[in-house]
Amino acid sequence: MTSRSLRLKSCLLGSALFAFALPALAMAQPAYPVVTQSRLDNAAHSKGWLMFNRSYAGDDYAPFAQITPKNVGSLKEVWSSPKVDIPNGFEDAPVINGDYMFVTTPLDHIMAFNAKSGKLLWKYDYTNPQATFKTLCCDTDNRGVAVYDDMVFMGTLDNHMLAFDAKTGKLLWNTALEEPGIGYSITGAPLVVDGKVIIGSGGGEYGARGFIVGLDAKTGKLAWKLYTIPSPAEPGGKTWPAGAYKHGGGSPWMTGTYDPATKTLFWGVGNPGPWLATMRPGKNLYSDSLLAMNPATGKIKWHYQYTRNDTWDYDGVNTPQLTNIKYEGKSYKAIIEANRNGYFYAINRLNGKLIYAKPFVNDTSILGIDKTGHAINNPKTMPALDKQIFTCPSFLGGKNWWPGAVDPQTNMAYVPTLHACMTMKGVPTSYAAGLPYLGETFEMKPDPATPNELGSLQAIDLSTGKQVWQFTSKEPWDAGAMATSGGLVFSGTTEGTLDAFDAKTGKLVWTSPNLGSGIIADPVSYEIDGKQYIAIWSGWGGVWPLWSGKLGASLATAPRGGQLHVFALND
């Protein structure tokens, strides 16, 4: 019986060589702490890192104070993964529970490591059919997993959700959500709330009508599905010309957040399709919006639309981070979001009303905020057929998907920022399944306000929405930022170093040795046996080298390939 069960297990693993090692691994397997809903509700206080943005608040803030601005200089790499020879961008944020660390790579491979020793515990190599690669706008990304009970969940580029046994890597269920090659893809990390695995689709560049689903964590069965673009019979359906909703985009491709106090799920929705707004007069709900939803049913409670009738690809998918703020003498339970449209938003998370919105980059697309609390589009910078415009920020936004951090000690948000502009011009287009549905040509240009600085990491005071400090960079700031209670902000660079900044002042206090390839991922931190660790993927790729044109020339031949690096203080 024993040998049979071992043989069965080994069938699930990619290589025969690895199968030989399995009996030894099985014996050495650490205990797996079951992930309950209560542990997820309290993930902010966990010693591990239990979800993509650490906690339901999505604040990427770790309450570990062992590493400080004073001692960060003695941070050393304590283990690293084998180099992963995939020439695409590594965007995964590791998830750590007990001694287990779960990571993913581009092309949907998943690995479990011992978070302390770096020993590989199991791996699973998923294979996407060839048609998958036809409808990926922005590389073969996988941003990571969710954990619940004794399971790990991962989405795939060909629109499947997979559940694995966390200890063994055995595939437990595999649910197909959509066909590949039509327009849809999944790149985001799922979020688990009350036994539902929640994920959103990508495909806004291919006219794919976005959706968010909740799947039963035990079985993988569909519990609910919400289309982010309503049909004419639904609320918001009349904000589109007749029939346009079918290919209206609105991809909710990033991971949402959740407020356990009100049982409200918050999820951002991407750009409308096609890009050219003159083809779809109206507000185009719920494109570029924040949705507040019931996680048990997928029903919308309220929405806030950042950009109406968007024509600049200003997705509203950046992490809606939950925090409590004081603004002009009043206290609010807020959501803050550094939006692609270049405005930093604070929204009342109980009712969806705007608290404030202020530009955090040079912005010519948005003229300001109207009396109803919504962005005013600049008609002069909206392209039309044969009308070329120049505007800022670019289609990659003032900030793209890279998670920022919110630090309750400093009362600041740390925002990885892109300073670039673009030209755009309308061109005729018609929908064809599997082909881009844009109706615009576009080219990235330097920002005339900061022509020699494509990126910065900036700190924004939550009580004012104003910049406190900024660390600028010649290259784009293309990676996530994490803050710690030790008074540090960590982020990666395109050159391939992990950097640490004094959270209060923005002073660069530590730079790692070069990690072999540029960093576009988000760092995480965890504590085992009283020791604080910092983990980050290197692995250049993602959206910048694909779409930056001439601005990306200096990084066009940057080294590729991924590797996970884990740091701790020298004992």
Place this chain on the structure above:
Amino acid sequence: MHLHPRPTAPIGTFALATALVAALAVASITVATAAAPPALYTTAQAAAGHADFETHCSMCHGKDLQGITGPTLVGPAFASESNNYTVSAIFDELSQQMPAGAPGSLTNTQYADIMAFILSKNGYPAGDSPLTYDAAQNSTTKLISRVK
């Protein structure tokens, strides 16, 4: 039953501009005459397009058009019967959006040559007349890959 195009016996479904033409094409299938795909470009043009492809496209689409970060441009995963693309639909993407990040930066001749190269790799034969930019832009010829 789903019919798969094969290089040895391609089933012609090109130029289905009108119902009449469609009916004729169906008739040709019933008598089992393999309709040859049309010759839209010249050998020299495809060779020129190959060189341009290597310089401007292969870093994303691969030297063999197999796809890397950009989609594959060969075989049924590129253009199947069910996709039902036309040459002009693909040429619009090529000439308007590519190369990614620098759209419209090649000459009309280069775009037409690259289209010729893509056609050649998908089982379309060379002929006596080159493919012009205007002809590619207006071509209602179906682009269904003849290779696996």
